[in-house]
Amino acid sequence: DADVTQTPRNRITKTGKRIMLECSQTKGHDRMYWYRQDPGLGLQLIYYSFDVKDINKGEISDGYSVSRQAQAKFSLSLESAIPNQTALYFCATSDVGDELNEQFFGPGTRLTVL
Amino acid sequence: GENVEQHPSTLSVQEGDSAVIKCTYSDSASNYFPWYKQELGKGPQLIIDIRSNVGEKKDQRIAVTLNKTAKHFSLHITETQPEDSAVYFCAASMGSNYQLIWGAGTKLIIKP
Numbered sequence: 001d002a003d004v005t006q007t008p009r010n011r012i013t014k015t016g017k018r019i020m021l022e023c024s025q026t027k028g029h030d031r032m033y034w035y036r037q038d039p040g041l042g043l044q045l046i047y048y049s050f051d052v053k054d055i056n057k058g059e060i061s062d063g064y065s066v067s068r069q070a071q072a073k074f075s076l077s078l079e080s081a082i083p084n085q086t087a088l089y090f091c092a093t094s095d096v097g098d099e100l101n102e103q104f105f106g107p108g109t110r111l112t113v114l
Numbered sequence: 115g116e117n118v119e120q121h122p123s124t125l126s127v128q129e130g131d132s133a134v135i136k137c138t139y140s141d142s143a144s145n146y147f148p149w150y151k152q153e154l155g156k157g158p159q160l161i162i163d164i165r166s167n168v169g170e171k172k173d174q175r176i177a178v179t180l181n182k183t184a185k186h187f188s189l190h191i192t193e194t195q196p197e198d199s200a201v202y203f204c205a206a207s208m209g210s211n212y213q214l215i216w217g218a219g220t221k222l223i224i225k226p
Contacts, residue, residue, distance in 0.1 A: 004157075040123065042203060042216035043158070050211075058213060090157050094210070101146055101210045105157025 003027045004106035006091050012112045013081050021076045021109050023091030030096050032074040033103065034058075034066060037088040046089075049074055050096075081113045116141040118206050120217025128225050133194055135220045137204035138186040144206040147187045148214070149178060152201045161202075162189070191222075199224045 004025045013019050023032065034046040045058030047066040055066060063085060065077045078085055088110050092103040117140040127133045139147075145166035150158035164171045164178045164187065171178050175194075180187040191198055201221050205214040 040218055042118075042120075042218040043214075044216075045213050048213065092157070097210065099210075101148065101163065101207070102160045103158075103214070105159065107155070108157055 002107070004091060004093055004104055006089075006106040006109050008109060009107065010110045012114065014114050015082055017081050019078045019081055019111070021089055021091075021111070023074045023076070023106055025072050025091075025093045025104075025106075027093050027095075027104060028071070029093040029104070030071060031094045032068065033092040033094075034064075034074070034076045035090045035092065036060060037090060037108075043090065046076065078111075078113075081111075083113045085111065086113045087111060116144060116206055116208075116215040118204060118215050118217045120204050120220060122220060123218065124221045124223070126223040126225060127194055129194055129196065131194055133191045133198070133222055135189045135202055135204070135222070136186060137188070137206075137217050138184075139206040139215075140185065141206070141208070142182075142185065143208050144215075146207045146209060147178070147180060148205050149176075149189045150203045150205070152203065152219075154200075158203055194222075194224050196224050196226065198222060 007022045030051045033048045035043040044060050049068045067075050091106040094103045120137045148163035151161045152158040175192045177190045201219045203219050204217040207214045
């Protein structure tokens with residue numbers, strides 16, 4: 001079974017709708033991240049959480065919110081979706097420690113906002 | 115803040131030849147530089163990383179070099195194979211408690 005799972009894998013929605021993307025992990029990591037990927041722009045950090053009680057904004061948090069329901073679950077919400085939020089969204093996790101920098105990514109959610 | 119530039123955006127090489135992808139960073143406080151490989155339909159996966167106290171690191175056919183003075187680092191892939199075809203991302207950070215800043219990616223195409 002995959003260590004980091006994302007649901008749904010694909011989603012088409014309409015402008016103005018509220019949508020939630022979910023991420024679950026079985027790696028036992030405290031740290032979780034949500035990224036957005038657009039062609040030619042690499043990965044941009046939306047939000048990150050270093051533990052259940054910790055939520056931090058990333059580079060592009062406007063229009064997004066998150067909830068860390070448990071160590072293993074981190075969800076991303078678009079309160080009112082707009083077409084320029086059409087992108088590939090990735091969840092990632094990492095362990096705690098100065099030498100433990102590797103991030104483990106889920107398979108991604110392709111979101112289309114019409 | 116930190117900015118990472120990555121070149122080229124697309125690289126096409128003959129199977130068996132070498133490939134080099136270059137990145138530059140702006141913040142001299144950055145001390146951790148990973149490279150990730152993203153295959154079609156998958157999330158990125160770490161392939162090699164280097165810290166600022168090391169100038170070069172190798173792992174079989176891949177190597178990364180770091181020039182702190184010039185603030186650039188490079189990924190070298192030798193004896194390229196079809197399975198090396200993917201998008202490669204470089205990134206930089208000031209440590210595990212800081213976010214990774216990503217390059218825009220390089221699409222590597224291995225021609226048979």
